[in-house]
Amino acid sequence: MDSAHVEEVKKSVRTYIIVFVALMALTVITVAISTLHLNVAAAVTVALIVAAIKGSLVAGFFMHLISERKLIYATLILTAVFFIFLMFLPVSTYLDSVVK
Amino acid sequence: MNIPYTATARPDTGLYNAKLGIWLFLASEVMLFGALFSSYVLLRVGAPSWPHGYEMMNIPLGTANTIILIGSSVTMVMSWASLMMKQFSKYKLYMGLTILLAVLFLVNKYFEYSAEFHHGRFPSTSTYFAIYYTLTGLHGLHILGGIIVNSYLWGPGAKMWKTDPQRFTNRVEVAGLYWHFVDLVWIFLFPTLYLL
């Protein structure tokens, strides 16, 4: 293993620590905001945004997605599309329903 | 007989087999937990009333578990980084920590469930608790699975470091990807069930 590679990994370690601190901060923030007892729509929006940021940090840096291959991105984008279908279409049939 | 690209990457895809395999598996897990989240949405939207998470859940304990799990994600990636830097003893340390934190998470969940049962809150009590127990239960099973795999890689599986270090490092990377995913699910589970 050449030293350049080891250096690369050492830099990543710094990144991991920074990401960890950010995740801790975001955790505190999300719990703090929940104590405000916002209305459901606002609470959901904020909570999901914070969770999405946290998730992106874990995925991007711990899972190295930020420098991953096209093939992996393609698989994940495809999955994301189907995930969106799964999340939105069933509840849409409920919202646009002739019987309640 | 030799399967190509188990240890080194295939040039045109840039991936070794297990890395592609684990991402595919994680894609299916996104759909699995996604279905449960979708069910949560449908059940909550269709319910005449739905309790707030903060009315029902032990938020300090949940927050502690969140910190524990995120911490274990850091130790997991550090264990892989240690192998990349050829520091096997550091690997053992970080992997060991990862396993301990995971066990701690489950211990906390045990206390949480016990308290909830003590208060007469069972899966059958309401759809809120039904989805709570199912989501956290399935997630907990995934944690258990991770503990088993990681323990194997810490213990008997670590012998491969001597015979095929590249392949062993890949195994730890792949196990790490699974572990981070379990953390990722919790990052969404926690606000959904505890805070909203």
Next chain:
Amino acid sequence: MSDNTSHSSSPKQVEGVGVGTHVHVAHEEHVHERSFIRKYIFSTDHKVIGIQYGITALLFLLFGFTLMMIMRWQLAYPGEPFPLKWLAALIGSENMPDGIMLPEFYNQLGAMHGTIMVFLGVVPLAVGAFGNYIVPLQIGAPDMAFPKLNMMSYWFYFLGGVTMLVSFFLPGGAANSGWTSYAPLAVIATTGQTAWLIGMVFLITSSLLGSVNFITTIIQLRAHGMTFMRLPFFVWAQFVTSFLLLLAFPPLEAAGIMQLMDRVAGTSFFIPSGLVVSGQPLPYTGGGSPLLWQHLFWFLAHPEVYVLILPAMGIVAEIIANNTRKPLWGYKSLVYAAVFLGFMSFAVWAHHMFMTGMGTVISSFFQTTTMIISIPSIIILTAFFLSLWGASIRFTTPMLFALAFLPMFGIGGLTGLPLGLAPPDIHLHDTYYVIGHFHYVVAPGTLMALFAGIYYWYPKVTGRKMSDLLGKIHFWGSFVFLNGVFMPMFIQGLAGVSRRLYDGGAQYAHAQGVLQWNEFMSVSAWLLGLAQIPFIINFFWSMKKGKKVEENVWQATTLEWAATTSPPLAHGNFARIPEVYRGPYEYSVPGAPTDYLPQNERA
């Protein structure tokens, strides 16, 4: 030594494959005899696993078909004692007192026929058997990417199958709420339903392990020169199918877990509030949604029907190209159509739910996507038909089945159109029309394609051909009687006869005019059963007595025929990993010395 370690005692193995690389240089030094168990029971060789899947699936197909042949007695002669006394005795008096089928038992037969045929029969045969055996060979790989996972996928399938079979012996018998297991009925059903759910968990696990393996193998283990656009269409079909299995099954797994929770832990995921059964309020807190089950079930079950058809299309493609001695028409269109079909299959599922009270906006969405998804199917079928134009057709046994597939799938597909539009679906939903539609696609459709595949690849697996005479008898019998069973269903459905009626509609005024078809269909079904006997005999007899043939008996271009022996070498398939120089269907190339140019032959 396990099959996929990269250690070797001799010169370092070449990681990856170069031109004509000797992949198993070290093989000679590692000649160790495996035990019978490691060689044939717990094998990690994709060929052995493919055969395991194949035999198991064929047995399940036979069993599922037998269940239907028993049901069809009740449909033809409702309330009449079963004529085969020994079988009635075996089935027992709780199910058939005095040989007369109880409605509860009819429901078990119905639910299990569907479950077994779809999940234990067709998919394991199409994907587990054909996919496992042929894909690594066609891409020039020594095995699948994860041989141990492959072995595990078979054994989870086996476990799931055993669980399903054992459920017949539980108190109350097997699952009896349809293969669709709708809540709330399935939640309050007898114990067999719990076994069904557990069995499904095993089967979904098997499927997951398999699909990860297939996708990784096809992406990572293609031989040098085998670009994606040089893949045989069969491999593309398996590739898309694996993505469907990977991403569509998990929601059903989640739903299965939730239904198990409802049944075992008293949750109300699918139980609405205030449900009263037989005059008694159900002891559930309620607040759940039966429609939630339907959404999650159909999210899988719609892509599942494309899992049923795509491998069959792949098989038909191979056989048509080979037996027309010309390239398939529109290879690129076929590939893009298959990929688009796979993608769209995730966006149409609620066309199974038009009658659940959804509003016009969301209904229009699903009608639109359903109409759009018919386009790729039409493109694929048209390309196959066009491939016959100007062809030198060899009417081999596999080709007969492949040709028959075309109009049969056409009928199946076309009859789906009124079901995919909400207004006609009002009349046709849950009638025999639906049963006719989907059986046409799967039985005269997929099943015929699978038979075609068996006749086609049998010489590769065994080194011997199946008898053509028995094959042709099997073909004509099957073709005629399949139509005899399923065509009248459209008539009954249009008359409004509901499905899942244990007496075939005998009690309904609107059914009286079409009831006579029941006997006709039942006789066709029993004759169809007889028509399978030549196949069963042929299958086993030919193993020892079939005509021995050369390794590329069909003079095919694809690697499984051109680059390896029949059967292929036990470890690693190829003496030398092939190098690929051209596309998969270079038949009748002008100026070439033979009417076929194998993919691995240098110009």
